[in-house]
Amino acid sequence: MEWFNALLAGNRIFTPNTIGFYWEGLVTTTQLVFLSLLVGLVLALPLAILRGSKHKWIKLPIYAFTYVFRGTPLLIQLYIIYYGVVFFDGIQETFLWPMLREAFYPALIAFTLNTAAYTTEIFHGAIKSTARGEIEAARAYGMSPGLTMRRIILPSAFRRALPAYGNEVIFMLHASAIASVVTLMDLTGAARFVYARYYAPFEAFLFAAAVYLCLTFAILFFFRYLEKRLLAHLRPQSG
Amino acid sequence: MKKLLTVSILGLAIAAGSAQARDYDHVRFGVDVPYEPMEYRTPEGELTGFDIDLGNALCAEIGITCEWIEQEWDGIIPGLLSRNYDAIMSSMTINDERRETVLFSDPYITPPSAWFAPADSSLDETTKDTLDGKTIGVQRGTLQDNYVTDMYGDVASISRYSTADDMVLDMQAQRLDIVFLDFPVGKSTLLDSESRDYKVVGETITEPKEYFGDGFGIAFRQRDEALAERFNEALATLQEDGTYDEIFERYFGEE
Amino acid sequence: MLDLHGYGPRLLEGAGVTIQLAVLSLILAIVLGLLTASAKMSRNWLLHKVATLYTTVIRGVPDLVLMMLLFFGGQMGLNVLTDMLYDRYGVDWYVNLNAFAAGVLTIGFIFGAYMGETFRGAFMAVDHGQIEAGKAYGMSPWLVFRRIRFPLMMRHALPGLSNNWMVLLKTTALVSVIGLTDMVRVAAEASRATHEPFTFLLPVAAIYLLIASVSEWLFARLQKRYNVGFGEH
Numbered sequence: 001m002e003w004f005n006a007l008l009a010g011n012r013i014f015t016p017n018t019i020g021f022y023w024e025g026l027v028t029t030t031q032l033v034f035l036s037l038l039v040g041l042v043l044a045l046p047l048a049i050l051r052g053s054k055h056k057w058i059k060l061p062i063y064a065f066t067y068v069f070r071g072t073p074l075l076i077q078l079y080i081i082y083y084g085v086v087f088f089d090g091i092q093e094t095f096l097w098p099m100l101r102e103a104f105y106p107a108l109i110a111f112t113l114n115t116a117a118y119t120t121e122i123f124h125g126a127i128k129s130t131a132r133g134e135i136e137a138a139r140a141y142g143m144s145p146g147l148t149m150r151r152i153i154l155p156s157a158f159r160r161a162l163p164a165y166g167n168e169v170i171f172m173l174h175a176s177a178i179a180s181v182v183t184l185m186d187l188t189g190a191a192r193f194v195y196a197r198y199y200a201p202f203e204a205f206l207f208a209a210a211v212y213l214c215l216t217f218a219i220l221f222f223f224r225y226l227e228k229r230l231l232a233h234l235r236p237q238s239g
Numbered sequence: 240m241k242k243l244l245t246v247s248i249l250g251l252a253i254a255a256g257s258a259q260a261r262d263y264d265h266v267r268f269g270v271d272v273p274y275e276p277m278e279y280r281t282p283e284g285e286l287t288g289f290d291i292d293l294g295n296a297l298c299a300e301i302g303i304t305c306e307w308i309e310q311e312w313d314g315i316i317p318g319l320l321s322r323n324y325d326a327i328m329s330s331m332t333i334n335d336e337r338r339e340t341v342l343f344s345d346p347y348i349t350p351p352s353a354w355f356a357p358a359d360s361s362l363d364e365t366t367k368d369t370l371d372g373k374t375i376g377v378q379r380g381t382l383q384d385n386y387v388t389d390m391y392g393d394v395a396s397i398s399r400y401s402t403a404d405d406m407v408l409d410m411q412a413q414r415l416d417i418v419f420l421d422f423p424v425g426k427s428t429l430l431d432s433e434s435r436d437y438k439v440v441g442e443t444i445t446e447p448k449e450y451f452g453d454g455f456g457i458a459f460r461q462r463d464e465a466l467a468e469r470f471n472e473a474l475a476t477l478q479e480d481g482t483y484d485e486i487f488e489r490y491f492g493e494e
Numbered sequence: 495m496l497d498l499h500g501y502g503p504r505l506l507e508g509a510g511v512t513i514q515l516a517v518l519s520l521i522l523a524i525v526l527g528l529l530t531a532s533a534k535m536s537r538n539w540l541l542h543k544v545a546t547l548y549t550t551v552i553r554g555v556p557d558l559v560l561m562m563l564l565f566f567g568g569q570m571g572l573n574v575l576t577d578m579l580y581d582r583y584g585v586d587w588y589v590n591l592n593a594f595a596a597g598v599l600t601i602g603f604i605f606g607a608y609m610g611e612t613f614r615g616a617f618m619a620v621d622h623g624q625i626e627a628g629k630a631y632g633m634s635p636w637l638v639f640r641r642i643r644f645p646l647m648m649r650h651a652l653p654g655l656s657n658n659w660m661v662l663l664k665t666t667a668l669v670s671v672i673g674l675t676d677m678v679r680v681a682a683e684a685s686r687a688t689h690e691p692f693t694f695l696l697p698v699a700a701i702y703l704l705i706a707s708v709s710e711w712l713f714a715r716l717q718k719r720y721n722v723g724f725g726e727h
Contacts, residue, residue, distance in 0.1 A: 071660075071706045072699040073667035079682055080699070083691040086412040101374075101414045103398070177556035181671055183398040183409075188559055193399060196313055196380025199340055201567035209555040209563060216554040311673050314566060321569040401671075408686050 013203045018194050025190030026211060028104075032186065033176050036108055037169060040115035047116065048123035049149065062120065069117035074175050077114060082106040082182045103182045111179075115172050122164045126157035159230050166223030170216055177212075187211055263466055266305045267324035268294055271312045274403050275427045276490045277330045289423075289490040293347060294328045294457075296482055300473040311401055312380060316340055319460060326466070327458040330421060332382050334452035342461045344470045346454030348487075351443035352383055353422040355410075355429045358436035362417055365441050370395045376406045376418035383419045386450040403428065411435060423491065501684040501694065508677030509701055515597055515676065516666050516705075520659060522602025527609020534614050545610065552607035558668050564600045565672050597669045605662050612654035617643070619650040649720040656713040660706060667702075677701065 051062045069077065085091060085100050092101075099105045130153050138148040180189035191208035195201050270290065273279035278288035286307055298305035308324045319327050319341060333343045356362045362369055371394045377384040379399040387397055398415060400406040407428045409415050418425070422443050429437040445451050459467045477483045498505065533545035552560065620643055628638040670679035681698045685691035 068699070068703065071703045073664040073678065073702060075667045075670070076678060076681075076695055076699050076702070079678075079685070080691060080695045083408075083685055083695075086414075087689070087691065092413050097413075101412075103414075174556035177558040178668070178671070180558075181401075183400060185399075188556065188562075189399075191559065192313070192562070193379065193384075195562070195566065197385060199316055201317070201563060201570055205559055205563035205567065209559050212556055212559060213551065213554040314673060317566055317570055320573050322573075404686055408689075 013194065013198050013200050014207075018190075021185070021190040021193060022187065022207065022211070025185055025187040025208075028179075028184060028189075029173075029176055029186040029215075032104070032108060032111065032179060032184070033169075033173050036111035036115055036176075037172055039108075039112045040119055043112070043116040044119035044123060047120040048127060051120060051124045052127055066117040066120050069114050070121065074110065074114050075178050075181065078107060078110040078178060078182060081110045103179070103184045107179045107182060107184055111172065111176065114175070115168065118168050118171070119165065122161050122168060123157060125164075126161035127153055129160065130156055162223065162227055162230065166219065166227075169219050169223070173212070173215055173219065263325060264303050266298060266303055266326055266466070268305060268307050268329075269310045269315055269318050269324040269327045270307050270329040271315055271402070272309050274330055274421075274424055276423055277421075289348070289486065290328045290330060292486045292489065293477075293483070296477055296486065297470055297473045300476055300482075301469050312378060313401060316458070319458060322460075325459070325463070326470075330424070330455050331458055332452040333454060333456040334382060334450070336385075337458070340461075341458040342464065342467055343456035343458055344467050345474060346456050347474055349445070349454030351422045351445045352386075352419060352451060353425055353443045354417055354419055354440040355425045355437050356417040356440050357410075357413075358438045360416065360438070360440075362440050365417070367391060367394050370417070372396075373416040374398055374414065376400065376410060376415040378403050378406060378420075382450050382452065383421075387419050389450075407432075410437075498693065499684065499688050499690075501680065501688075504675075504680050505677055505684070505694070505698070508675060508680040509698075511594070511674065512666050512676045512678075512701075513705070515594065515601070515669065515674075516663050518598045519601035519605065519666070520662060522598060523605035523609045523658070523662065524655075526602060526606025527613050530606060530610030531613035531617055534610065535617060549607040549610050552604055553611075557601075557604055557665050558671065560604055561597075561600050561668055561672055564603065565596050568596065568599075593669075593672075593674045597666075597672075597674050601662065601665060601669075604665070605658060608658050608661075609655070612651055612658060613647065615654070616647045616649075616651035620646045645720065649717075649724070652713060652717050652720060656709070656717075659709060659713075663705060663709070664702065 047062050047065075050058050051066075053059050082103065085106060091097055134152055134156065135148060138152045143151065176186060177188040179186045180192055183189075185193070187208050191204045194207075195204035198204070270278050270286075272286065274288070276288055278286070278290045281287055291307065294305060294307075310318045310323065312329075315327055315329060315331075316337070318324060327341070331337070333346055337343070354362075354365050362373075367390070370391050374396050375387055375391060376398050377387050377400070379401060384397075384399060387395075391397070398406075398409065400409070403420065403424060406415070406418055406420075410418055410429065417440060418429075420429075422439075425437075425439075430439070457467070457470055474483075530545045530548060533541040534549075536542060624642055624646060625638060628642045633641065666676060667678045670676050670682065677698050681694035684694045688694075
């Protein structure tokens with residue numbers, strides 16, 4: 001701890017106090033992004049499958065959902081949910097309020113719906129581009145449509161979707177910066193606080209930018225590794 | 240469309256030129272609106288408030304013209320330094336932290352800060368124990384933010400807002416247990432509002448000086464000492480001839 | 495009928511700001527993108543390194559953080575410079591970035607990095623034989639670029655370009671956070687004042703959808719045009 005204090009000595013901005021703010025911000029950002037990606041993924045899987053349905057009444061509502069959430073800024077979605085929930089009469093008396101009153105949950109809802117919309121389209125594209133031959137082979141083996149979906153289409157689509165999904169994860173990390181607009185003290189929120197208190201834009205925002213950059217690289221390398229493992233069979237075989 | 244584009248490209252062009260001579264005949268004030276009753280807009284859109292009226296009276300006394308430029312609190316000091324305007328008259332408390340960056344006039348009003356909570360709230364004092372686990376609202380980068388962060392940061396959760404308006408909205412939505420504000424602002428936006436009942440919790444606060452400073456001052460760029468001096472003289476004149484009292488009466492009359 | 499409580503005209507003005515901001519940033523981003531792509535493909539290692547650093551760093555940091563850094567920090571940086579000029583040489587000159595200009599510069603700068611990647615990929619995809627053919631006809635390098643490389647490159651770049659534009663359009667909403675009065679800011683302000691968030695935020699969302707749909711249609715037509723001669727069957 002002593003070396004740490006020595007490192008910070010003679011510096012008016014990066015006190016143990018502000019470093020603490022950044023640390024808490026990092027934790028909040030990570031929780032928010034991880035949870036919304038997780039729930040978004042769980043929602044997106046069935047939606048992506050149903051999106052390819054032949055029934056208009058199943059296909060169209062899902063398309064409308066993804067079209068609206070992908071076509072409008074996340075900031076507006078966040079505002080609508082954060083300010084909007086308050087105006088349902090009596091919401092303050094329901095069991096949901098202890099959660100909704102915190103900025104964290106409205107933000108989580110907005111981010112989850114947003115990433116679910118993008119992920120649905122990514123998986124839908126991947127499912128659609130499954131090679132016909134693979135499906136026909138499964139049929140020839142007498143597999144039911146459900147089994148074909150589970151055993152053949154989904155595993156191969158998942159692999160094909162991986163690079164695009166990696167981009168979506170990075171996109172969500174970056175998009176989460178707007179959480180500070182509704183008072184959440186995420187990484188960007190910590191930077192804004194430090195900036196407003198010390199009028200030091202370079203120090204405050206460059207530090208946050210560096211942390212985001214590291215997180216982005218970590219995600220990038222993780223997905224590179226996954227692709228290498230899961231897509232190994234697609235690489236040209238060497239003699 | 241072509242015309243629109245030309246206009247916007249012109250607007251894009253960086254405004255460069257030589258600054259006004261050192262002795263100003265026109266002063267631009269940066270102000271963060273709304274902060275009722277200090278600075279706010281009437282429903283018709285007209286800018287008004289204690290700061291606005293006093294600022295205009297000061298300019299008239301000095302014999303210069305002035306205009307008001309809106310700027311959010313977050314960027315109000317950087318905006319002064321970048322010469323987007325020449326002075327800040329926006330309920331800015333004089334304190335040492337800010338003195339490092341800007342030059343202040345003499346204080347022109349010294350309002351206290353105060354805690355506000357819903358009238359039915361069980362909070363009746365603001366010790367660390369009673370605020371443990373509560374959600375406190377403040378405006379980001381204000382002295383109230385600094386004070387609350389240092390005093391209660393380890394026990395309470397603090398929500399920081401860009402504008403006082405956002406904060407009042409979340410207070411009405413019951414997202415906040417208590418807010419810490421300049422007293423006149425809390426009085427006019429919360430105590431006098433019709434939607435719900437609010438109360439002041441505990442005494443109004445002016446100490447320690449380290450946080451609460453010496454009242455509100457007009458901020459200038461460090462090198463504009465001559466300009467600050469002219470405003471100080473004008474302020475003294477207005478306080479003597481009764482103009483100041485008249486404006487004060489207009490906004491803080493009932494007490 | 496929709497009652498906008500008198501905010502209608504300001505909302506329209508805000509929509510104008512959003513559109514101008516988006517279009518001007520797009521133009522700047524395309525110019526920067528073309529420069530970056532050429533720098534990345536150049537044999538000069540310094541140019542290559544600078545361009546790579548630019549695209550990597552910009553694409554690794556959230557737009558909002560970059561925006562705040564450039565918006566708040568850029569002005570302060572300029573001040574240090576002009577104050578030094580004044581103190582040292584008595585030159586009383588100042589540069590004053592207005593919020594709109596700062597918004598265009600920042601968004602253009604951010605999306606220049608994305609455009610750079612798009613254009614680089616597209617240039618690489620151009621069939622080299624066609625360029626050789628141009629040279630064999632005795633075309634100057636500029637003529638080769640204008641008549642052969644650029645049109646062929648555009649065919650490959652359009653899908654990426656269209657995608658970048660859609661993201662850029664939505665990114666303009668962030669300027670409302672740093673103080674520019676676009677339509678999102680007007681809508682947020684109005685919803686606070688009137689306590690009717692849906693009345694203002696939903697129409698603004700609809701305007702974004704409308705712009706996105708119109709652009710989608712435009713890009714599809716452009717794509718058709720640049721596909722001429724490639725028999726899309």
